[in-house]
Amino acid sequence: MIAEYGHVALIVALCLSVAQAIVPMAGSFAGYRTWMRLGHSLALGQLVFVAISFACLTTAFLQDDFSLQYVADNSNTLLPTQFKISAVWGAHEGSLLLWALILAVWSAAVALFSSHLPLVLSSRVLSILGAISVGFGLFILLTSNPFARILPFSPTEGGDLNPLLQDFGLIVHPPMLYMGYVGFSVAFAFAVAALIGGQFDSAWARWARPWINSAWVFLTIGITLGSWWAYYELGWGGWWFWDPVENASLMPWLVGTALVHSISVTEKRGAFRSWTLLLAILAFSLSLLGTFLVRSGVLTSVHAFANDPERGVFILAFLGLVVGSSLLLFALRGPVVQRQKGDAEAVSYSGLSREMMLLLNNVLLISAMAMILIGTLYPLIADVLDLGKISVGPPYFNFFFVPMTLGLMVAMGFAVFSRWKKTDANMLLQKGMVPFLISLSAALILPLFLAESISWATYSMTAVITLGASFWVVTMSLEDLWQKLDRGSSKAASNVSSRLKSLTKLPGSYWGMQVAHIGIAVCALGVGLSSVYDVQKDVRMVPGDRVEVAGYEFTFDNLSFVQGPNFGASRAQISAYKNDRLVAVLHPEKRKYEARNQVMTEAALDAGLTRDLYVSLGEPLKGDAWAIRLHVKPFVRCIWLGGLMIGLGGLLSVMDKRYRRRRKPSTQSSTRSKAAATEATAQ
Amino acid sequence: MHPLRKQRLQLVILLVAAAALVIGLVVYMLRENGNFFYTPAQIISGEAPQSTFLRAGGMVVDGSVLRSDDSLWVQFKITDGVEMLTVEHTGILPDLFAEGEAAIASGKVDENLVLQATQILAKHDEKYTPPEVADAMNAAYKAKQEEQGGSYK
Numbered sequence: 019m020i021a022e023y024g025h026v027a028l029i030v031a032l033c034l035s036v037a038q039a040i041v042p043m044a045g046s047f048a049g050y051r052t053w054m055r056l057g058h059s060l061a062l063g064q065l066v067f068v069a070i071s072f073a074c075l076t077t078a079f080l081q082d083d084f085s086l087q088y089v090a091d092n093s094n095t096l097l098p099t100q101f102k103i104s105a106v107w108g109a110h111e112g113s114l115l116l117w118a119l120i121l122a123v124w125s126a127a128v129a130l131f132s133s134h135l136p137l138v139l140s141s142r143v144l145s146i147l148g149a150i151s152v153g154f155g156l157f158i159l160l161t162s163n164p165f166a167r168i169l170p171f172s173p174t175e176g177g178d179l180n181p182l183l184q185d186f187g188l189i190v191h192p193p194m195l196y197m198g199y200v201g202f203s204v205a206f207a208f209a210v211a212a213l214i215g216g217q218f219d220s221a222w223a224r225w226a227r228p229w230i231n232s233a234w235v236f237l238t239i240g241i242t243l244g245s246w247w248a249y250y251e252l253g254w255g256g257w258w259f260w261d262p263v264e265n266a267s268l269m270p271w272l273v274g275t276a277l278v279h280s281i282s283v284t285e286k287r288g289a290f291r292s293w294t295l296l297l298a299i300l301a302f303s304l305s306l307l308g309t310f311l312v313r314s315g316v317l318t319s320v321h322a323f324a325n326d327p328e329r330g331v332f333i334l335a336f337l338g339l340v341v342g343s344s345l346l347l348f349a350l351r352g353p354v355v356q357r358q359k360g361d362a363e364a365v366s367y368s369g370l371s372r373e374m375m376l377l378l379n380n381v382l383l384i385s386a387m388a389m390i391l392i393g394t395l396y397p398l399i400a401d402v403l404d405l406g407k408i409s410v411g412p413p414y415f416n417f418f419f420v421p422m423t424l425g426l427m428v429a430m431g432f433a434v435f436s437r438w439k440k441t442d443a444n445m446l447l448q449k450g451m452v453p454f455l456i457s458l459s460a461a462l463i464l465p466l467f468l469a470e471s472i473s474w475a476t477y478s479m480t481a482v483i484t485l486g487a488s489f490w491v492v493t494m495s496l497e498d499l500w501q502k503l504d505r506g507s508s509k510a511a512s513n514v515s516s517r518l519k520s521l522t523k524l525p526g527s528y529w530g531m532q533v534a535h536i537g538i539a540v541c542a543l544g545v546g547l548s549s550v551y552d553v554q555k556d557v558r559m560v561p562g563d564r565v566e567v568a569g570y571e572f573t574f575d576n577l578s579f580v581q582g583p584n585f586g587a588s589r590a591q592i593s594a595y596k597n598d599r600l601v602a603v604l605h606p607e608k609r610k611y612e613a614r615n616q617v618m619t620e621a622a623l624d625a626g627l628t629r630d631l632y633v634s635l636g637e638p639l640k641g642d643a644w645a646i647r648l649h650v651k652p653f654v655r656c657i658w659l660g661g662l663m664i665g666l667g668g669l670l671s672v673m674d675k676r677y678r679r680r681r682k683p684s685t686q687s688s689t690r691s692k693a694a695a696t697e698a699t700a701q
Numbered sequence: 702m703h704p705l706r707k708q709r710l711q712l713v714i715l716l717v718a719a720a721a722l723v724i725g726l727v728v729y730m731l732r733e734n735g736n737f738f739y740t741p742a743q744i745i746s747g748e749a750p751q752s753t754f755l756r757a758g759g760m761v762v763d764g765s766v767l768r769s770d771d772s773l774w775v776q777f778k779i780t781d782g783v784e785m786l787t788v789e790h791t792g793i794l795p796d797l798f799a800e801g802e803a804a805i806a807s808g809k810v811d812e813n814l815v816l817q818a819t820q821i822l823a824k825h826d827e828k829y830t831p832p833e834v835a836d837a838m839n840a841a842y843k844a845k846q847e848e849q850g851g852s853y854k
Contacts (some may be wrong), residue, residue, distance in 0.1 A: 396731055407738035407836075408757065414734035416773065418727075480809070555790050556773055617796045634794035636773075645773050645793045 019660025025165040028115075031067035031122070032155035037147030038125075044142035061129040064151065065122040072119045075204040085172035088112060088164045094178035096584035105179040110313060110329075111164035113192060117309075118154050120193070125151065126657050127217050128204060128229070135225055135671055139634045142211035143204070147317050153336045160256040161329045178584065180611030187247030195240030195267060199305040201233025202270060205277065206302035209295045210344055211618060218295065221287035228677045230281060230298070234274045234670035241267050242661030253619030253634045255554070257647045257657060260415040265394045266308030269387050273301040276383040278668070279376050287374060287438060292352040293380070303341045304387075310337050310392070333598070343361050368440040369496055375433040375642045382426050389418040427542065428489040429465035431494035453493035461486030468551060470569060470651070484546025485489055495532050502528070526674035534667025541660025548654040552554040555649075560642045568650040570631065571595040585609040587620070590644065594624065594631050599632070606646075608635045630654050736807060740837040741779055741786035744810055749804040751810050757786060758834040764833035766800060779804060781837045790818040803834040 045053025077089075079102045083183035084090040092105045092112070107116040115509040125147040158164070208226040244267065249257040251631075258264060277297040283290045348678035367373040393410045400408045412507045435449050446509040461482045469476035503520050552567035562574045576590040587607040594602045602624035609618045621634035636645030717728040738756045750753060757768055759779035766777040773792055778785045779799075788806045798821060808818035 104722055385723075392727055393731070396735070400735075408735040409738070410731060411734045411736055411754075414730045417734075418728055558771065619796055638770060640770055647793055664849075 020074050020077050020081075021083065021165045021167065024071045024078070026073040026165070026511065027067045027074065028118075028155070028159060029166075031064050031071065031118075032152065032159060034064045035148045035151040035155055038064060038149075039145055039152050042148075043145035046138045046145070048267075051137060054137050057128040057141045057144035057148070058132075060148065061122075061125040065126040068115075068119050068122040069358050070114055072106070072390060075112060075115060077108055082176065084174065084176050085167050085169060086164070087166045087168050089172050090168060092177045092179050093176040094489075095582060097176075097179060097184070097615070098583050100189065101179055101184045102137075104183070106187065107192050108183045110181050111158070111162045113667060114154065114158050114313070115164055116193065117196055117200060120202060121147070121151050121154060124200055124204050124603065128314075133158070133582070134381065138212055138215065139208075139222075139225075142214060143207040146207035146210050147203060149311025152341070153340070154501065157332055160330050161273065167577060172507075176613070178611060181585070181609065181611040181614070181616050181618040182251060183609060185247065185251050185612075187251055191240060191243040191247050192496045194243055195198050195235055197234055198237025198240050198274075199237075199267075199308065201236055202231070202274060202298075202302040202646055204229045205233060205298040206344070209298035210347060212295060213347045213355060214346075216282050216351055216354045218291055220288050221286050222542075223281050223294070224677065226298075227246065227281050227285060227563070228672050229304075230274070230277055231672045232441060234271070234278050235665050235672065237271050237274060238661060238665040238668060241271055242658050243663065245661070246658045249654075250621055250623060253621045254647065255621070255634070255651065258356050260393075260410075260412045262394050262412050263308075263312050265390050265415075266304075266311045269390055269394075269588060270301050270304040272310060272383045272387040273297055273304055276380045276387075277301055279383075283373055283376050285369070285371060285483075287419055289367070290377075291355055292348070295352065295355065297380075297603050299344045300301075303337070303344070306333070306337045306340060310334055334509055344570060367438070370432070370436070370441045370443055370446075372436040372438045372441065375429060375436045378429050382422050382429070386419055386422045387676075389422075390415060393419050394549070397692040405533075421543065424483065427538065430538065431490045434495055434498045434531070434535065449497065450494065453497055457486050457489035460489045468547065478550045478636050480546060481550045481617065484543060484550070485629050486679050487538040488543040488546075495535050499532060517661050525676070527671045527676075528672070529666045530669070531673030532667070533670060534664045537660045537663025537665075539660070540656050544658075544660055548651050548657065551652040552654075553650045556645065556647050557635065558639060558688065559646050560644075565648060567648045569596060570601065570650055572633070572644065572648050574644075580607070582609065584613065585611045585618075588638070590633075590646070592622070592633050592646075604631065604633045606633045606635045616662055627655055627659075628653060657679065704737050716816070734801070735851050738805075740781040740783075742781055742783040744764055744816070745784040745814060747814075749810060750805065751812065754807065754809055756807040757788075757804055757816055758803065759786070759837060760834070761798070761802055761804050763800045779806065781840075783836075786816060788816045788818050788821075792819055792821075795823040799823075 020315065038057055040059030041060070045051070045056070057625075078089050078091050080084050080099070082093065082095050084097070088109070092109050095103055097105065105112070125144060128143055128147065130138070132143070205226060208222070212222055241264075245257045249255065249260070252315055256688075278292065280290050280294045280297055284294045312328070313329055313333055321555050330358045396410055400406060412499070431453065432446050433448065434447055465477055465481040468481060469478070502524060511680050522647045551568075555565065555567050556562075557565050559565065559574040561574050561576050564571055566572075571594070573593050573595070578586060579589050580587050580589050587609040588605045588607050592606065593600060594603045595605065604622035604624060606622040608619040609620055610616070611618065613646050619634050619636075621632060623633070624631040628673045629650060632647075632649035632651055634647045634649075636647060638644055702814075723742040736756050737749075737752050738758065741757060741759050743749050746758055747837065749757075757779065759781045762780050762785060765785075766775065768775050774789070775791070776789045777786065778787050780786070790806070790808075802823065805822040806816055806818035807820045807822070808816050810816050
């Protein structure tokens, strides 16, 4: 019965979302405040019913109800409990239900935390969110119902969750990623509401900004977790494959990053208005495109679960409807928004200014996104046009993405010092002098010590460039921070405590920017150095063998058999020595999951900030011999450390005090002048 | 020409030139790095180019997997139901690689029409067959049927 309750709850939620889509919007045009307010209650009601539905599906998993097709396909009585819960979103139907749940959570959050917004705006935002959940509700109920039964002959045992997904990474990665994907729907709804109302100003940007930043934070963390999961769970030590599905998450992130920057210009200076709106529409459209790519089965990928044309057609139609109608609206209303009544004086800025820097950031980010989009869609288009079956390899993506990232990093260093309206070029050059010299010397000298031996043969230009760019970003950021502290402290400046005191006075958004920018540098350092100094050996070993990899000696001590809850595994013990000192004992496994009879490599790693030792078992060869992959990966941790720092930076920015001050809607115009005043003093 | 217009014209020319450069570069890179997929039959018949990087896929033929005793060298055959293609690879095979299952090999075809693979991909999930392989098998199956009897219709 529980599954039927879940199904009914989902239908009720769909009905509520239909009402949420129509009533507040109609009310906002007719001027009925009760209709507009209804949107808030409907959003909360929808959350309750989607949550009930989700809880029912989870219960079905916990009770091993194999009469449900979805449970039978993705669970097993032997599956550990935490994986029974994460199996709820381990495949197509359930992950869509998770999507719907997260959309409901965001809508309810908007409903709860929008009391300071004008009612017309918040009701329209909720109405648009309602329309999106109608689309997803229909999609789930019509094409991907997780509550479908197999009757009367239901199996007594389930087919088990894909072993790759039986991991902590899968428990946290999809919810985080979806929080980001779906979070952009709020940005989208704000943008569409602004276009409908034809009103879009700094106050609007201030309201939308925390929502956009939080969605971006979730997406950042989600992508980082995904990369980390791929690294240790896929078993072969890669952390990014330019797989179409990874690209599908990176594209909204790049646009989201552009949006996070562009909206700051809109908030502070009132410029880039229609551009910001376009980015908000684009970010969500790319999230939907990602869903289409992943869910329609048009792509060959780790994430493609099934081929079902019906689902693909539905999402494609939904995507077309959302993108088409929002772009049409943008075309019709964009000019109205750009030239608003009341600000006759055009927002002007010179060729060298913070606005220009942020514009450059946006151009680079959007170009990077466009290159990835082309590389991702080209195989699909070629297939449709019968040009042959093509896959686009990593060299294409690296060729475009790496130089653009470096360009971004160079600009990033200068950008922290640039001022609104006009920046003195000489000032920038002067500030850049010391960081430039530090970065240059670090870039030239450090590669000598990072390589195994000091010689020209191992001296890597990639390492030089990576180190130079990363040091540049970090030293410029630190110099700016140092000067901000100097200015903040009183005349008896140089004592340390007063400087430390002024640390706390800097606004959260400033800290956010600094932490995120340094995070980019740390991440780039990890990417660059781990790809240059990574040493990998695939070897054939019998117990007792000793192999040297990049200064580490690996010995294959023994092999044993272990029994897990739903798998049996061959487990090797491999010890790593450096200069005859034991560094780590590693236990890589080759598991065989009983229900699916599927073999899986469970890598073992010894993590460290400066290097990872990574060992995985290949396959058994003749006799006692095994194929074994030994990896020494310097600085690979920095990739995810950097990713987390970027996310943390976004979080600090969301927590900035100025977004928490609640204002009455009537003080809208005074808000703007006040904002301008605070901005002027801040500069 | 009016100086303002001249300035605008310069800007437009610059933008067009930049766009042309970027598009040219993208097309070039896609051509360079796009790996075509071929069926074993296409490779054996010589339709596929030699010594260019490509991908080939099919079912691993039962009993065709040969391993070296002292290294990670491995040889196997894949088939689309029409022809068999020999693949050689040195390295570790993916977990779900098995005889009778679908696999995709990427690498270069040498003069003996043997694919020297640098990477072997198997399916990610036991229920999943790569669409390229499924298409190739279906096409081969259809071609066979048509050969055997147009009399069917």
